[in-house]
Amino acid sequence: MSLVPVITIDGPSASGKGTVAQRVAAALGFHYLDSGALYRLTALAAERRDLRWRDEVDVARLAGELDVEFDGAAILLDGENVTEAIRGESVGIGASIVAALPAVRTALLARQHAFARAPGLVADGRDMGSVVFPDARLKVFLTASAQARAERRCKQLRERGEPADLAAIAADLESRDARDRARAVAPLQQWPDALLLDTTGMGIDEAVDQVCRWWESLLNA
Numbered sequence: 180m181s182l183v184p185v186i187t188i189d190g191p192s193a194s195g196k197g198t199v200a201q202r203v204a205a206a207l208g209f210h211y212l213d214s215g216a217l218y219r220l221t222a223l224a225a226e227r228r229d230l231r232w233r234d235e236v237d238v239a240r241l242a243g244e245l246d247v248e249f250d251g252a253a254i255l256l257d258g259e260n261v262t263e264a265i266r267g268e269s270v271g272i273g274a275s276i277v278a279a280l281p282a283v284r285t286a287l288l289a290r291q292h293a294f295a296r297a298p299g300l301v302a303d304g305r306d307m308g309s310v311v312f313p314d315a316r317l318k319v320f321l322t323a324s325a326q327a328r329a330e331r332r333c334k335q336l337r338e339r340g341e342p343a344d345l346a347a348i349a350a351d352l353e354s355r356d357a358r359d360r361a362r363a364v365a366p367l368q369q370w371p372d373a374l375l376l377d378t379t380g381m382g383i384d385e386a387v388d389q390v391c392r393w394w395e396s397l398l399n400a
């Protein structure tokens with residue numbers, strides 16, 4: 180088991196897990212891994228090289244060679260700041276396609292393990308507690324109702340000045356979740372050793388407090 184304490188927060192798209200994970204990491208002084216960003220970066224890099232997202236061999240090779248830098252909140256690909264570019268809806272769809280390819284997941288494993296450094300790590304994604312950090316001390320499965328998640332994504336897009344249609348977003352989230360759940364490797368699911376945190380009707384502060392309380396009670400156990 181790794182000596183570095185790891186907290187994993189897995190869950191579906193737009194559940195708020197990224198924000199909660201970042202805030203928990205800040206509260207504990209831990210490092211933070213946004214694993215979804217790696218799949219998004221792979222999709223964006225593939226698109227820029229005119230590769231097809233379903234082309235497993237080429238996309239996996241690319242994933243293994245990505246020139247990526249996480250510089251605070253900024254994410255650089257080949258030296259260019261792509262923090263905003265990877266959040267677009269089409270890159271999100273590409274990410275869920277490349278994430279279903281086993282060779283791509285394998286190619287990104289070592290990169291994810293490298294984030295586990297002292298004093299600790301909070302990692303969010305779909306398979307953090309099941310595949311990437313199976314020995315994590317605390318595993319959380321964070322979710323919210325489909326309606327609440329669609330409303331949150333809609334609000335996020337509108338705040339960024341992007342057009343947002345609630346029905347279209349709900350349909351898109353549903354098909355992305357279905358693909359994440361149905362894939363053969365590392366499917367999205369709540370594992371028996373993960374604690375469930377349903378944030379429907381719950382604010383961010385409350386969710387962050389709950390995870391920190393779970394962490395403290397583990398330390399005091």
Ligand code: DC
Pocket residue numbers: 192193214215216218219271274275276278279303304305306307355359
């Ligand atoms: O969390 P996100 O929306 O940024 O993730 C983008 C896509 O990557 C999403 O379709 C699920 C996939 N993903 C994954 O398969 N495994 C992870 N650990 C993180 C994300």
